[in-house]
Amino acid sequence: MMGASANGVLIKAPNFSHPLESNPPLPQTAQLRASIESDTPFLAVPPVRGQRQGAPSQDQVFATPELVENVLSFLDERDLARCALVGRTWRVPATVFLWRRWSIDLKREDQRRLHVFTSMTPAIRSLVRPLRAELTAGNNDRERRYFSEVGDALRHVAPFVRDWAVDCLAPDLFAVWTVHVIPAGENVVRLRLYNWPPIAAVWINPLLLRCPNFRLLSLSEFTGDVNLPPDLPYLHSLKIAERIPSLVEFDKISRYGNLTRLFVAKIQKREELEALARLSGLTHLLIPYCSVEWDEGP
Numbered sequence: 001m002m003g004a005s006a007n008g009v010l011i012k013a014p015n016f017s018h019p020l021e022s023n024p025p026l027p028q029t030a031q032l033r034a035s036i037e038s039d040t041p042f043l044a045v046p047p048v049r050g051q052r053q054g055a056p057s058q059d060q061v062f063a064t065p066e067l068v069e070n071v072l073s074f075l076d077e078r079d080l081a082r083c084a085l086v087g088r089t090w091r092v093p094a095t096v097f098l099w100r101r102w103s104i105d106l107k108r109e110d111q112r113r114l115h116v117f118t119s120m121t122p123a124i125r126s127l128v129r130p131l132r133a134e135l136t137a138g139n140n141d142r143e144r145r146y147f148s149e150v151g152d153a154l155r156h157v158a159p160f161v162r163d164w165a166v167d168c169l170a171p172d173l174f175a176v177w178t179v180h181v182i183p184a185g186e187n188v189v190r191l192r193l194y195n196w197p198p199i200a201a202v203w204i205n206p207l208l209l210r211c212p213n214f215r216l217l218s219l220s221e222f223t224g225d226v227n228l229p230p231d232l233p234y235l236h237s238l239k240i241a242e243r244i245p246s247l248v249e250f251d252k253i254s255r256y257g258n259l260t261r262l263f264v265a266k267i268q269k270r271e272e273l274e275a276l277a278r279l280s281g282l283t284h285l286l287i288p289y290c291s292v293e294w295d296e297g298p
Contacts, residue, residue, distance in 0.1 A: 069093045077102075078116050081124040095127060102130035102157050104150055106143040118149045129160040135177060139170040139197070151176045159184045167194040178203040185210030189234075192218040201225040228252045239263040250275035260284065267292055 072080060072094055084094035104114050117128070137143055137150065150173060158180035168174045174197055181188065188211045196204065201223060208217075208229050218239040219226070228249050235256050243266040244250060253259070254275040260283045267273050267290040276285070 069097075072097050076113065076116050077128050078120050078124060081120065081127040084127050085124075098128050099131055099160075101132045101134070102128065102153075102161070103134035103136075104153065105134070105136040106146055106150070107136050107138050111146055114146060114149050114153065117153050125156060128157065130157055131161065132163040132165075133157055133161040134165040136167045137170055137173055144170065147173050147176070151180075154180045159187070162187055163190040164188060165192040165194070166196075169195055169197055171197040171199060174200055175203055178207050182207055182210045186213055189213055190216040192216075194220045196221065198223075201227075222249075230255070232256050233258065235259055237261040241265050243268070244272070247271055247275070254278040257281065262286070265289065 068090060072083060072090075075083065075097075077098060080094045080098050084091045084098065102117075106114075117125070120128070135150070135154075137147075147170065154177055158177075161181075161184070164181065166174075166177060168177065185207065191211065191214060193204070205225075205227050208227070212229070212232065212234075214232050214235045216237040217232070217235060218237075218241075220241045222240050222242045222244055224245045230252055233256075236258050238253065238256065238259060238261070240263065244264065247269070250272045253262070256279070258281065259279055260281055262276070262279065262282055262284070263286045264276070265288055267276075267287050270292050273290070273292050276282075
């Protein structure tokens, strides 16, 4: 429903007495309707002034997907979720932005983004289902103040994320992250672990076992207590940025039949190189340091 006002045209939020056809579905309850309408009753669109004859109308402008996407690219999660409730024209592009990426970087004092998410009403937050997520956190007192809010956010986004990038030095926050990711491990297809606390292997090993559908796995560290899964049938890209301390792990890698890209930081034994030679499907192999001479024979 539309109506004119001194400040512009007001577009009323959709009537939730009728089910929405596009994903994600929202529960149809009186409490939810009241929550959404009280938090996001209208979206104000400024009028087009001095419109020339033959120029596109305001409705035509805001019905243009490219223009709508450009507007939405400047909004945070809460405003995107509100736009998704305006109508079908805005719902699809706004939801695409909401599902695209979620990130928290406490090292860069990104607390406002975190506060925006945690202050959303349940109805608004239900629209945020990111496919990719990034978490960056240190272990100092300033950042630790926000760990509880980060844990609350992780509990919501973890079931939807398929691509994780994590740089976390705090043991308790790293543990919280794994606790929320492990139940949804089958959904995770890409994982990049840049830094983790020294005792993190007790959480990393169960996590790797519960994520059988990896397509990409990148580990910036590899200590003796980290164990690769025995079988990753869909893995095609593996990066280990430190020396692998055990030949057993090389044998596991040699059984990743679909592996096409491999980065191993260091090779110091002939047996390690022989294990990698069994990977017949490799198209890209990078070994920055190798102290073994490979003899191809006569």
